[in-house]
Amino acid sequence: MSDRRIGVYICHCGGNISDYVDVERVREAVQNEPGVVVARTAMFTCSDATQQEIVQDIKERNLDGLVVASCSPKLHLFTFRNAARRAGLNPYQYTQVNIREQCSWTHTDDRDGATEKAIRLIRAGIARTILTEPLEPIIIDTVPKVLVAGGGIAGLRAAIGMADIGISVFLIEKSPAVGGWIGRLEKMYPHGRNGRQLIDKLVDEVKKRENITLFTNAELVEKSGNIGDFNVKIRVSGQGDKKDDITANVGSIIIATGFDSYQPGAGEYGYGIDGVITLPEFKELLDSSDGIPARNGKAIKDVVYIYCVGSRQQPDRENPNLYCSRYCCNAAVHASLLLAEKNPKSHQYHLFRDVRTYGRYELLYSQSREAGSTYLRFGEDDPPAVERCSGGKIKVTVKDLLTFGEEVEIKADIVVLVTGMVPRKNGELVDVLKLPVGRDRFFNEIHPKLRPVETVVDGVFICGACQGPKNSAESVASALAAVTQSASILKKGYVELDPLMASVNPQLCDWCDECVKVCPYSAIEKGEEQGKEVARINKTGCKGCGGCVPVCPREAIDLKGYTDAQIKSMIDGFLKETF
Amino acid sequence: MTGQAGGDKGFSPKILVFSTHNISDPGIDLAGSSHMHYPPTVLVTSMPCSSGIKPEWILYAVEKGFDGVFLATDGEECAYLPDCAERTSHIAREAQELLRQKGYEPQRVRMSGICSVCAEPFTNHMKEFSEALKKLGPVRKE
Numbered sequence: 001m002s003d004r005r006i007g008v009y010i011c012h013c014g015g016n017i018s019d020y021v022d023v024e025r026v027r028e029a030v031q032n033e034p035g036v037v038v039a040r041t042a043m044f045t046c047s048d049a050t051q052q053e054i055v056q057d058i059k060e061r062n063l064d065g066l067v068v069a070s071c072s073p074k075l076h077l078f079t080f081r082n083a084a085r086r087a088g089l090n091p092y093q094y095t096q097v098n099i100r101e102q103c104s105w106t107h108t109d110d111r112d113g114a115t116e117k118a119i120r121l122i123r124a125g126i127a128r129t130i131l132t133e134p135l136e137p138i139i140i141d142t143v144p145k146v147l148v149a150g151g152g153i154a155g156l157r158a159a160i161g162m163a164d165i166g167i168s169v170f171l172i173e174k175s176p177a178v179g180g181w182i183g184r185l186e187k188m189y190p191h192g193r194n195g196r197q198l199i200d201k202l203v204d205e206v207k208k209r210e211n212i213t214l215f216t217n218a219e220l221v222e223k224s225g226n227i228g229d230f231n232v233k234i235r236v237s238g239q240g241d242k243k244d245d246i247t248a249n250v251g252s253i254i255i256a257t258g259f260d261s262y263q264p265g266a267g268e269y270g271y272g273i274d275g276v277i278t279l280p281e282f283k284e285l286l287d288s289s290d291g292i293p294a295r296n297g298k299a300i301k302d303v304v305y306i307y308c309v310g311s312r313q314q315p316d317r318e319n320p321n322l323y324c325s326r327y328c329c330n331a332a333v334h335a336s337l338l339l340a341e342k343n344p345k346s347h348q349y350h351l352f353r354d355v356r357t358y359g360r361y362e363l364l365y366s367q368s369r370e371a372g373s374t375y376l377r378f379g380e381d382d383p384p385a386v387e388r389c390s391g392g393k394i395k396v397t398v399k400d401l402l403t404f405g406e407e408v409e410i411k412a413d414i415v416v417l418v419t420g421m422v423p424r425k426n427g428e429l430v431d432v433l434k435l436p437v438g439r440d441r442f443f444n445e446i447h448p449k450l451r452p453v454e455t456v457v458d459g460v461f462i463c464g465a466c467q468g469p470k471n472s473a474e475s476v477a478s479a480l481a482a483v484t485q486s487a488s489i490l491k492k493g494y495v496e497l498d499p500l501m502a503s504v505n506p507q508l509c510d511w512c513d514e515c516v517k518v519c520p521y522s523a524i525e526k527g528e529e530q531g532k533e534v535a536r537i538n539k540t541g542c543k544g545c546g547g548c549v550p551v552c553p554r555e556a557i558d559l560k561g562y563t564d565a566q567i568k569s570m571i572d573g574f575l576k577e578t579f
Numbered sequence: 580m581t582g583q584a585g586g587d588k589g590f591s592p593k594i595l596v597f598s599t600h601n602i603s604d605p606g607i608d609l610a611g612s613s614h615m616h617y618p619p620t621v622l623v624t625s626m627p628c629s630s631g632i633k634p635e636w637i638l639y640a641v642e643k644g645f646d647g648v649f650l651a652t653d654g655e656e657c658a659y660l661p662d663c664a665e666r667t668s669h670i671a672r673e674a675q676e677l678l679r680q681k682g683y684e685p686q687r688v689r690m691s692g693i694c695s696v697c698a699e700p701f702t703n704h705m706k707e708f709s710e711a712l713k714k715l716g717p718v719r720k721e
């Protein structure tokens with residue numbers, strides 16, 4: 001038996017859990033576990049009302065342990081740690097049990113199996129909690145400086161934002177000039193603003209600020225340290241093979257390295273045929289022509305756009321891009337308006353799958369139709385065929401679903417492949433920062449709604465199109481979100497780290513130095529305890545990996561929060577018979 | 580209930596998975612968010628780094644009734660230890676040796692690198708391991 005006083009809260013998650021797990025049965029099964037004083041279910045444990053209830057229970061019933069069984073700890077670990085703290089309970093005496101991602105959602109096909117599993121998971125969580133002790137977080141002073149990687153619109157705006165809050169910025173751009181994709185554009189949607197000028201203005205603002213240091217031809221090559229106190233090495237390429245390494249100390253890192261445009265394969269919708277071009281190529285052509293846009297000396301009159309090239313690909317392809325690239329419907333519709341303006345005699349045909357000119361961009365779509373654009377819809381399993389034909393024209397054949405599958409043939413001067421966004425190849429950056437990459441291979445945030453610019457690497461933030469397709473307004477909005485998140489840490493002056501640390505039981509240790517040999521952080525040294533030589537953990541050096549734990553021949557080392565006793569009691573909890 | 584049926588069709592092996600907070604756990608979470616299915620007798624516990632797993636825990640788990648133990652390791656991605664994959668393989672081999680000494684099949688321990696988006700590989704590992712353990716039969720034969 002246990003003399004602990006533990007509260008257990010089991011979440012319905014509005015059905016995300018309770019549709020697949022019998023939550024009430026789970027509660028009944030765990031309420032009499034040793035140490036459990038109160039066991040409740042809640043529609044949403046993360047709601048203010050339930051948090052309040054938890055706080056009240058802790059206070060009124062004098063709880064000394066808390067178990068929340070809901071979603072992945074990636075979402076609400078801090079929510080419930082804070083609730084515990086508010087109630088006066090040490091936050092490290094709380095355990096999060098994941099019964100959503102790792103239970104209800106994986107076993108939507110087996111209600112009994114999922115219910116039994118949830119019971120086992122929670123029992124292990126209770127067993128672990130019984131053996132928790134109050135721990136204090138490690139406090140680290142933060143360095144009031146930031147590294148921003150990527151000098152597109154997102155990175156430039158983030159740099160200015162940080163500088164204005166009073167935080168010094170190192171802004172690094174891989175290419176010889178800042179600006180990213182926007183720096184190459186003339187008229188942009190929705191307001192017709194000139195992209196190049198927009199970037200020039202931002203660069204002026206950067207130059208005005210003494211606390212921004214900009215490096216071009218520069219890349220991040222090394223990172224060590226922790227949130228609040230990173231050491232980074234920036235490699236700046238000079239003329240020829242000359243390379244300079246600059247080291248800097250920063251408190252946080254903002255990644256704004258942008259995207260690449262999808263490059264169609266040879267023969268994909270006729271790519272390779274003269275006159276079949278991508279959207280960026282077409283935009284450049286429009287931007288660079290003063291009068292009527294022409295190709296090979298001939299005015300461009302008949303244009304076919306093929307949408308969703310490189311986006312929303314069929315799942316049976318190799319490494320398909322399943323996502324919608326968001327910006328391209330708007331950009332293509334906008335480009336057609338520019339052409340209509342420059343050549344009112346042009347005929348433009350948009351072969352689309354779905355027109356996603358969301359929000360106010362719908363107005364652009366209406367304008368383009370008023371300006372004479374024709375929209376034809378093709379099915380994903382019946383894409384248009386593109387062939388070369390006589391007289392320098394290109395023949396496009398499509399079955400138009402809007403006219404019940406009528407086959408339409410168009411002879412075009414150019415065919416514009418409306419290409420989507422793809423993740424930029426940035427393997428080295430991913431390696432250096434251990435950046436998490438999502439299913440679509442863009443950088444991944446912790447949670448798209450609740451923590452949209454934070455990553456699982458503490459102190460590293462992402463923004464702009466490196467985390468997924470975004471237009472410029474959306475990129476800047478996320479850049480400013482990253483500024484706020486990052487500055488809120490740096491301005492506070494310190495961060496709290498989990499007290500993840502190894503500890504040595506001096507009674508068991510007889511200083512054989514096996515642990516010293518395996519610690520790459522030199523965090524273990526020889527100490528003395530009652531006249532006996534023992535290993536001692538250096539608090540600031542220890543990273544809490546636990547690598548020394550299994551090598552100790554005397555089983556004298558434990559990782560706090562993951563002790564030998566805790567793991568074994570969790571195993572017992574997992575295995576206890578259920579119903 | 581489960582796992583006690585003694586090798587007949589009703590036997591669904593209990594598998595303990597050691598995963599890691601930042602690398603394999605997001606991958607396993609992603610399997611759930613994508614509603615991929617693996618047997619519900621797979622139970623996951625997560626640690627900072629797979630190099631911190633004690634071989635004795637693996638033996639303990641098997642002695643107490645887990646039919647198999649899977650180490651979802653960090654591999655090259657580990658933020659703590661550059662040689663994490665080698666360390667964890669060493670731990671897995673030691674655990675297999677411990678099992679052998681106690682008369683358990685060493686095939687009850689498996690390991691594989693599981694990355695933060697390895698939802699499908701993880702699901703497949705669980706299905707395959709579960710099938711392999713069915714052939715071996717329950718760890719508790721009585």
Ligand SMILES: Cc1cc2nc3c(=O)[nH]c(=O)nc-3n(C[C@H](O)[C@H](O)[C@H](O)COP(=O)(O)OP(=O)(O)OC[C@H]3O[C@@H](n4cnc5c(N)ncnc54)[C@H](O)[C@@H]3O)c2cc1C
Binds near residue numbers: 174187189280426473
């Ligand atoms: C043809 C076309 C037309 C468009 N038209 C419009 C429009 O009209 N309106 C609109 O709102 N949006 C438009 N967009 C979308 C717009 O381009 C993006 O929203 C915007 O560029 C995203 O900004 P970003 O800073 O995130 O990325 P990027 O513009 O891609 O900038 C990223 C920067 O990071 C640098 N970088 C990359 N890797 C590293 C590294 N490892 N270290 C350091 N630096 C690195 C790159 O060199 C680049 O300078 C258009 C896009 C295209 C392709």
